[in-house]
Amino acid sequence: MTTDDIGDQTALPGLLDQIGGPVDLFLADGAYDGEPTVKVLSDRFSALIEVTIPPPKxxxxxPSAAQNPSIRDRHIADITAHGRMA
Known part of the structure; x- marks a missing residue:
């Protein structure tokens, strides 16, 4: 949990410092949505980490989603196809 004056993405590196082992999966709420979070996670744990963060509505x-979709692009497409609750 973060304080009101520190955003979740800003606090993420310090929170990750508390983990002593490898991480294969990262699940978070929409406050962590964005490429900076994915970059921090892949830099720290490898590009193979599975990241699941629901994007906002x-x-x-x-722009490159058709040729080279990011994890976020795939999440947006899944939500569009199956609904947010699925």
Missing amino acids: NAVLS
Whole structure:
């Protein structure tokens, strides 16, 4: 948990410092949505880490989604196809 003056993404590196072993899966709420979170996680634990963060309702696909979809693009497409609760 973070304080009101520190955002979740800003606090993430310090929170990750508390983990003493490898991480294969990262599940978080929408406060962690964004490429900076994915970069911190893949830099620290490898690009193979599975990241699941629901994007906001107004999220749009990246310009390269058709050719090279990011994890976030895949989440947006899944929500569009199956609904947010699925």
